[in-house]
Amino acid sequence: MTGGLLYDEGHGAHASDLTRELVDQLGAVPGLETTEGRGLLIDTLADRLPAAADIPRHNRPRSGILEIVRYCRREPGGLHELAAALALYDPGSSPALRVRELIAATPTAAVLPALPDAEALAVTGLLARVRHLDAHGLLYAAADGLPLPGRPVTTLAEAFDYLSRANTRPDGLLPTMVLVEHVAAGLDDGGPADARTAAGLREWNDIQAKRLERRAALVAVRAGLAEQRSAQPAPACVVVQLCRSAMDPDRYLLSHWRQMRPGPWRPERGEDRLVSLDEVPAAVERLLQRAEHDWARQPGRPVLEFVLPVELLNEPLEWTQVAFRPHASTALCLTYPVVLRSLERMRAKEFHRRWHNRWQRALDSPDTACHWDTVGDRDHDRERWNSKLTAEERYVSVVLSAPPLPTERDRDGSHASLVEALYAGVPMAVWDRRPAAPADFRKRAKRLLRGKAIELPQRVHQLRKDAATAAAGRRDVHVGRHLAVLFDDPNRLVDWSGSPGADLDGVRGGHHEEGET
Template identity: 30%
Template sequence: MRGPERVRNELAVAIVDALQESATVRQTSSRELWREMLASELGAPVEPFGGDRLRPWLLQVVKACMAVGDGAACLVRSLEYVEQESATVAALWPLVDEVEAVDFFDSADLGHLRPVLESLRTIELASMARRASRSRVQELPRWCQTGWQVFLRLAGQNTPPGELPPSMAFVALAADRFVEEGWMEAAEGLRRFNRGQSQRLGLEGLLGEWQHSELPQPAPSVVPAYLMIQFEPDRNEDGRYYLTHWRQSDSTGWHPVRGETVHLCRDELPGAVERLIEESEARWADLRQPVILEFVLPWELLNEPVEWWSKDSGHLDPTPLAMDYPVLIRSLERLQRAAWHRPWHAKWRQLKERPADSQPHWSRPGEDGAYFFHLERELKEDGHAVCLVLSEPPGDDSGTGRREVLAGLRAGVPAMIWHRSDCSDPHFQDAISEILQDRGLGSLAESVGKWRNDALALGPEGWDGHVGRHLAILLDDPERKPGPPGPV
């Protein structure tokens, strides 16, 4: 068995080995940027590279990070800001999980568990993780492909009082699986580990209860799951976008799991979204929560009718997304502009905590050349104004609709509604008046969904004549950001 210091030293060496494969770390300017971001994440200074050999400096940085509670994760997050989802970042996250597991088990040598749990490769790993965590872990990150990686991941999860730690519960489930498959020696090794840890932690009773009782299935959660899909323009190549997504199904808190980023042409986006939704539905086959789709869109795509993109487009009768999901729009520019976030939070609190006292603001530009300046001023002065009704749809130019959206974003307005082609349509005006009076502004998404359903009821032959086919709603919750904040 390896001693505690050797266990931690070998982990530090593995992290350094991965870091040395990074182009960011090898290049002077990008390495310095990473170091500055790491210092910011840690909230403590990180000694700059002195120009001597790189590896000893990296080892010193890694050991300093491992001495801080969340230091290893800070190290990888800061590198991810620079490299996004590089091969080095992908190699480092499992090592962060291992650091957290070693910390949880008091620097115990977990190496003897590795070959046993690595042999556990089953499509049921996610459901085993959900059961072991009592449904707090709804989805595993993409690097969790074996029982060993799931065990390490769960070891970093918080354990409420009176419960068996999720990692130990997972080991118990894995032992049961090996018994079913006739691998008695592997099962006994896992149970021996659990017995030793339960004695160290004083959890013998909880382990016994886990092993000799069937846990009741949790009641279906009323907290929705979210699939958040973001399109970020390629600043160097017109007409191309980076598509990134996050899945969130943890009913106890906001813990989105980021998916891979793909680089696509604009006309490839609907097909990519269709494949992504199909993949997500397969992952969530046993999910008992409602699912909401959120599209994080840049300026030029704000008016794209994403809620009418299709599922099952290869069939004669494809399904519009609006038929199966509430579909909401969010602003990429607002997410990336931290300077706009304080008023955004303030107006969101108004909408969330006092919906009956919240008010819409109808934009009605006239001949005044300073109209948009005064629109922003009025929205900022009126703390109750949380929803902006546009006078024109936002285009990909600097027209009226886009300037109205900009005023709303600067003022922190979390909700905006418009007609995708003609905001002066009397049917739109009547529909919005009804929506805004229906149970206050707290039910905006539900009210817009009702109008879309009315349009769907007319079928493809008739829905274009219904206002519900043309309603767009931007509803931006600042408490649900897609992953940890990084540099813009």
């Protein structure tokens, strides 16, 4: 028989209220406002619950405390272990006593209905046929916030076994059922054998949903996965966003998000800070060092993305030198595929529909249809160029004739061309950062855009590596040394927050944050 209490959050209407009150009271416990204090509490918890050592450790106090509470609410006996750890950490303060009172008054969650052995064997037999899908990525997608095992799983049977120890979700489904649904969806594009396995998995899920009287919840999960099929899995990545400070025009608010695993887009927001442009390299280096520490357990090819206002898009941030060890700096673009994204468009939701439309066209087409900038041509007609770009949705990229310099220095008009492309929904743009592009740039750009759009960052990554490893005489003139590439997926939005002290009316805050800076 299978069963457990790994997941108990969300049962009953009081669940979110209890979480909020626990977070509020823990936030008032002396010492937990510091990273070191929260780390000590986590380490004390881990003495009894070893998996607690993997609780994410945020710099922001409330975020860090929320992670602790959510983990303990999901873990069997986790809240009571939290009370015991807190008694050691702070035996006498009023907030600590209040936390222990709240936990003592919390009813134990219902144990999940046991899954009969015969049914467990039936579904694991079907899963054993599937060896070509990413088991750990599917576990990550199905867990949806549950703590994950310390080591990546390698088979779907391992993923199923891990989730079989979890309690029912708030919608009443077993997490194993959600995993099965994800596997079935992953088989939909395969051959006849995959189709038969997917049908068997869905039939098994239908039987469990009937037994648990959760047919509507299963239908909702199935429909949600059908909608997501058009979205490509997000890569592991770090997203760095710069926004000019309202308080100091010479400084920028640097925000960042981390997508720790390939799969559904669930970025974790980090702490914001104010920086000058000169301070950006050191800040990015620290962010990547922390991310690499968390990525150390598994292989992968993470991506680095810069979400920038238009005035910064011509900055060659991909060639920023970073040192992961003393006296050994290398350019960012040699370690990571680096692409640019538009801050203004991300915030302008009235243009997102057409952005989604063109992105879908890009994914569905074998080649990347391009609208070539005509700025500088004898017969350049800006109105005609803009009209054609707007009217013909097949264009999913533009190649600029000159770099899009800030408006006051934009003699060629390429800044205006880029802005028009962004608001027409064009997800990709390419240009040479030099004042005058070489004669063969158009030919090089055509070659770069040939092939599947989704593979553009990897092609650019290779071109930049070619530039860095070219012979000394060609290194600085190689097109890869001067290439700027905007690659902007509308399915992977991050939230925007203004600089401290700015007017934030009508602007969304950060990912699961409550106004902290």
